[in-house]
Amino acid sequence: MEKIQTPYYLIDKSRLLHNLQTIKRVREQSGAKLLLALKCFATWSVFDLMRDYMDGTTSSSLYEVKLGREKFGGETHAYSVAYADHEIDAVVANADKIIFNSISQLGRFADRAGGLSRGLRLNPGISSSSFDLADPARPFSRLGEWDPEKIAAVLDRVNGFMIHNNCENADFGLFDRMLNQIEEKFGGMFSRIDWISLGGGIHFTGDGYPVDAFCDRLRAFSLRYGVQVYLEPGEAAVTRSTTLEVTVLDTLFNGKDIAIVDSSVEAHMLDLLIYRESARMTAVTGDQRYMICGKSCLAGDIFGEFTFDHALKPGDRISIEDAAGYTMVKKNWFNGVQMPSIVVRELDGSLRVARAFSFEDYLSSLS
Ligand SMILES: Cc1ncc(COP(=O)(O)O)c(C=O)c1O
Numbered sequence: 001m002e003k004i005q006t007p008y009y010l011i012d013k014s015r016l017l018h019n020l021q022t023i024k025r026v027r028e029q030s031g032a033k034l035l036l037a038l039k040c041f042a043t044w045s046v047f048d049l050m051r052d053y054m055d056g057t058t059s060s061s062l063y064e065v066k067l068g069r070e071k072f073g074g075e076t077h078a079y080s081v082a083y084a085d086h087e088i089d090a091v092v093a094n095a096d097k098i099i100f101n102s103i104s105q106l107g108r109f110a111d112r113a114g115g116l117s118r119g120l121r122l123n124p125g126i127s128s129s130s131f132d133l134a135d136p137a138r139p140f141s142r143l144g145e146w147d148p149e150k151i152a153a154v155l156d157r158v159n160g161f162m163i164h165n166n167c168e169n170a171d172f173g174l175f176d177r178m179l180n181q182i183e184e185k186f187g188g189m190f191s192r193i194d195w196i197s198l199g200g201g202i203h204f205t206g207d208g209y210p211v212d213a214f215c216d217r218l219r220a221f222s223l224r225y226g227v228q229v230y231l232e233p234g235e236a237a238v239t240r241s242t243t244l245e246v247t248v249l250d251t252l253f254n255g256k257d258i259a260i261v262d263s264s265v266e267a268h269m270l271d272l273l274i275y276r277e278s279a280r281m282t283a284v285t286g287d288q289r290y291m292i293c294g295k296s297c298l299a300g301d302i303f304g305e306f307t308f309d310h311a312l313k314p315g316d317r318i319s320i321e322d323a324a325g326y327t328m329v330k331k332n333w334f335n336g337v338q339m340p341s342i343v344v345r346e347l348d349g350s351l352r353v354a355r356a357f358s359f360e361d362y363l364s365s366l367s
Pocket residue numbers: 037039040164166167168199200201202232233234235236325
């Protein structure tokens with residue numbers, strides 16, 4: 001096979017499988033159903049593998065619901081911060097459950113939900129987010145209903161609840177304590193519904209996570225209230241499965257050694273800029289330190305500073321870790337920078353270019 005032109009996202013199915021096997025274990029041991037959060041990862045070329053290990057998908061918009069139904073299958077949950085009048089029928093036609101963000105949306109659209117099971121998002125007012133931007137419990141948050149009295153008044157109109165308050169939470173103790181608080185606040189209503197989704201943001205596929213204790217906690221919760229528990233992993237499902245493969249185009253010294261690569265943080269790993277985080281690379285011992293920068297015009301288009309065991313030169317290849325969650329779903333055509341192809345390393349080790357992007361794709365993204 002010819003060398004694949006960078007930049008490209010490289011999804012390694014055997015690394016993905018590692019997470020999926022933990023997901024399978026959680027399903028079996030806890031009785032919970034696990035749905036892929038498409039907002040985090042929607043690269044459907046690897047759904048053939050993922051669907052064997054997960055129960056379906058959850059979504060944030062009409063297009064995600066349709067993608068989940070069409071490309072993943074299984075159980076399809078629809079959630080949206082706010083549904084529009086003109087899209088609700090299509091959402092209902094493509095979903096198995098519909099979750100409303102507010103009592104007012106439930107009131108407006110419940111009668112158009114047909115035979116679908118209906119859910120309401122609850123906001124417990126606590127979260128594990130260390131970023132105000134991603135904190136669903138931030139002051140004045142619009143994400144879900146807070147008041148148990150108001151929620152109790154519409155209980156006869158819903159079959160389930162969705163509570164998403166974990167964010168990059170690798171601490172089981174914190175998960176457990178927050179769930180206790182949720183039970184104290186809303187537990188009185190839990191026996192009166194059929195299912196509860198505890199959302200995403202739980203990093204149970206990470207090294208050393210106490211998976212047994214996690215499963216026991218979920219199973220006990222489910223039995224206590226007689227509810228089907230759902231989880232909505234995004235990041236946990238795809239973490240460490242994907243790299244962004246780039247090539248050095250130029251090097252220069254401006255007080256620091258700098259290497260410019262054929263990619264852009266703003267266009268291809270936008271979350272890093274949004275949350276002001278550094279990219280990750282496999283650690284190399286060496287004494288050549290470089291600031292790895294993107295090729296867009298943005299002065300702060302910087303992946304981070306990394307150490308190498310050799311001097312970088314044009315043509316050298318660099319592999320940036322953790323390029324699955326919240327990357328491909330956010331890629332854009334800023335500066336007209338070549339959009340990375342999507343390449344899959346199959347379980348037998350062969351590489352497949354699932355998608356390559358061209359000037360025509362750039363053209364058709366605008367008019
Ligand atoms: C309702 C809901 N479910 C699931 C997720 C997925 O979270 P993560 O990718 O952190 O697991 C999110 C993240 O925004 C969410 O808002």
